[in-house]
Amino acid sequence: MQSEASNDTLSNPELHVKSKLTATEFAIRYGFLALTLGLILFFSVFAEGFAGPYSAVFIFQSVAITGILALGVTVTLVVDGFDLSIGSVATTSLMLSSYVLVVWEMSAFAAVAACLAMGAIVGLINGLLIVKMRVPDLLATLGMMFLLVGLQRIPTQGRSIATGMTLPDGRVTEGVFSKAFLALGRHRFDFFIENLVPVSVIVLLVVGFLVWGFMELTRHGRIMYAIGSNQRAASLAGANVNRYKILAYMMSGVLASVGGILLAARLGRGDIASGNNLLLDSVAAALIGFAVLGAAKPNAFGTIIGALFIGILLQGLTMMNAPYYTQDFVKGAVLVVALVFTFALSKRGGAH
Amino acid sequence: MQNKAVELTGITKAFGANDVLRGIDLTLSPGQVTVLMGANGAGKSTLVKILCGVHSANSGTITLDGEPFSPSSPSEAIRAGVVTVHQSINDGVVLDLDIASNLMLDHLTAPGAGFFLNKRKHRAEARKIAAAMELNVDVTQSVSELGLADRQLVAIARAMAHRPKLLILDEPTSSLSAVEARRLFSLLDRLRDGGAAILYISHRMSDIRRIADRIVSMRDGKISGVFESAPLDYEGAVKAMLGHAMTDVDINIPEVGVPVMQLSDIALRPDATPFSVDLHANEVVAITGLVGSGKTELANILFGLERPVSGSMCLLGKPYHPASQRQAIGAGVFLCPKDRASNAVVQDFDITRNITIPFLARHSAFSFLKRRSERATARRIIADLGIVCQSDRDEIGSLSGGNQQKVMVGRWLAEASNLLVLDEPFQGVDIKARRDIGHKIRETAGGRATVVLVAEMDEALEIADRIIVMADHTIVGDHRNEDIDLGAVLTQVAGQQSETTDNTEHAI
Secondary structure, eight states: OHHHHHHHHHHOHHHHHTTSOOHHHHHHHHHHHHHHHHHHHHHHHHSTTOSSHHHHHHHHHHHHHHHHHHHHHHHHHHTTOOOOOHHHHHHHHHHHHHIIIIISOOOHHHHHHHHHHHHHHHHHHHHHHHHTSOOOHHHHHHHHHHHHHHHTTTTTTTOOBOTTOBOTTSOBOOOOOOHHHHHHHHOEEEESEEEEEEHHHHHHHHHHHHHHHHHHHBHHHHHHHHHHHOHHHHHHTTOOHHHHHHHHHHHHHHHHHHHHHHHHHHHSSBOTTTTTTHHHHHHHHHHHGGGGGGOOSOOHHHHHHHHHHHHHHHHHHHHTTOOGGGHHHHHHHHHHHHHHIIIIISHHHHHO | OOSOSEEEEEEEEEETTEEEEEEEEEEEOTTEEEEEEEOTTSSHHHHHHHHTTSSOOSEEEEEETTEEOOOSSHHHHHHHTEEEEOSSHHHHSOTTSBHHHHHTHHHHHSTTOOSSOOHHHHHHHHHHHHHHTTOOSOTTSBGGGSOHHHHHHHHHHHHHTTOOSEEEEESTTTTOOHHHHHHHHHHHHHHHHTTOEEEEEOOOHHHHHHHOSEEEEEETTEEEEEEOSSSOOHHHHHHHHHOOOOOSOOOOOOOOOSEEEEEEEEESSTTSOOEEEEEETTEEEEEEOOTTSSHHHHHHHHTTSSOOSEEEEEETTEEOOOSSHHHHHHTTEEEEOSOHHHHTOOTTSBHHHHHHGGGGGGGEETTEEOHHHHHHHHHHHHHHHTOOOSOTTSBGGGSOHHHHHHHHHHHHHSSOOSEEEEESTTTTOOHHHHHHHHHHHHHTGGGSEEEEEESOHHHHHHHOSEEEEEETTEEEEEEESSSOOHHHHHHHHHOGGGOOOTTOOOOO
């Protein structure tokens, strides 16, 4: 009798109509990808030199660090959190790696290890503040952001780090950015064309693939989505909510420190003024990602498309001679449109 | 003065396919305290929300002092003279403001209120209100510094300051001490003498005995009993609220198996009487009792969410002290929580994902999920429970309430357990889904002990082999569900030493 009931509905044509995509649903699902393709076509036709491997690689490179940070934000968004400290974790990582290389004169390996550990520890502290001290996500990570922005300036009295600079105690630094470390920022792999693809782009793709796989294919990712949707239900189903939240912030911290390492390797000095835009750009990419494929939720694939979308738009506009100061306006406009896609048009976004 | 302050005629309200109110006719007279009783989901709070302007009725009319009354917002209802003190205390006060501002809040939001605030005048007004309520507090104090009881009194004082025609109080004493409750009752007495109609929602028999002029029982969205001739028939009211229409379900009580869970001398609260109870395999036990009788605490203790004040638990002969819900699940003790929307349903997930959440380890290899295994389980549950859907990938939100509940129960039936606790599994569920869920629980009960927490007597009679009654955080009755003396059960449910048992008609 029970199976009868379900057979009835399966054979009921009226119910089947619902599963077909209406025009709006189609627009919500594929609208953003179509827009991205349209943009590429438009610039290929109207911006000279836009279509080509070097331009494509340049776009990827321009969004690689932002994209890696954005993947970290995505992970925290999945558990219904928000990490505002990523930008300052990245710049702290930039300064820390420079300090380890130039002042302590240690190896590239030590610099990378120190940065990853720093990112993990900052993530752990963020997580503990949020889970144990019950500080709201935004406030805890905002506080951490300020703390790190200040902290990274203390060892050098607010100056950038480079070989030959004078330290507060009067010593002159003799360490250099080792070749191995600089290679992280400057080496290019051959891909059909010699010296085409920079390391940062490879890192972005690998990290993107790993985060996507973790979130979509493993049970841990599934539980993190459950926590983000209904924390209490996830907890009553046996999920260790606190541990997963801390894990999310640690992942975010580590990814941000990776971004910082790549930035340091590209710049070749501990530039105190770099990385100001990282936070806002990566948050924008993660939020634009909500609109991709009508997901209406944070997702790794969408985040990368979001980052690329901004990159394509800025590259194309630059090639068409749009002035640099319009960039932030364009990014903001894209974000607002994407958010409308996510929340107003999609049923799921509107239901909550 | 008219002798009808408020008159409701044929009020109905449905949320989607769920009929919450099915035609309410009710008159509330000035100078009278009407106590409204009803189990969870009977429709009390919906009725209150219609009266205070949060919801509007689908059909039916309300008149206030003979005038049609259909408030479109809470502030409109307040201005018309219908004032509500809500159960959740912090909804009734603004924590960060001082007492004076809280007392004057409705004046501040009233149309025509001045743009600037005259603080001195504002405080003087507030002091007058506080004095009228015998509320001895410094009105400049912030409400967040007050204890729960004082906050509640502030909320009530604010309500009283409107000189309401109808005052609605939703479980107002649930966080008050006996002394504070007495203060509230004397206030209500004065207000009643002043000619206000009072609608008082409560489950506390002691409150009801103290304050009620009249009791109205609600059940399944209808008025199931009105008791107004003195002496009031309290037990009749409880009976009308819980229902006792014998259902056509015949329970053949099977042989019970070994004791699975043994509770010894468990005290749920420091002042509660300890109790001991054994739960056996192949046995379905319904635990019933009013709201606040300790059912939920007992479920929480079994599931590792709380620890008992004293006493010990044994699972299959071994000591059992779960420190978390994860340990409980690991030991084979599952809880299907009440209030599925807030405690169970993951809105962003489809049916399959909702079902497999607790047991993802079973559906994964090296942490990688095996979609096929997940979907096979989901399909099995969908077929077993007769969940009406298009496929196992349907969004959970697209299902009806009954089918959502089936998914939630199915989540815990997907794996074998030693003890399955279901807290109000029939909440917001239509009769067909209720039968399906009940059958499935019964059918699978063989290898485990099963505990079902229900407030409705009908549901207990329909599903259980054995009915345990809780009151005052302890077990007060244990009955085999066979030729059961329903009167005795209801007396125990009503609790409080059952002083009024003179007019009992236990014939069933």
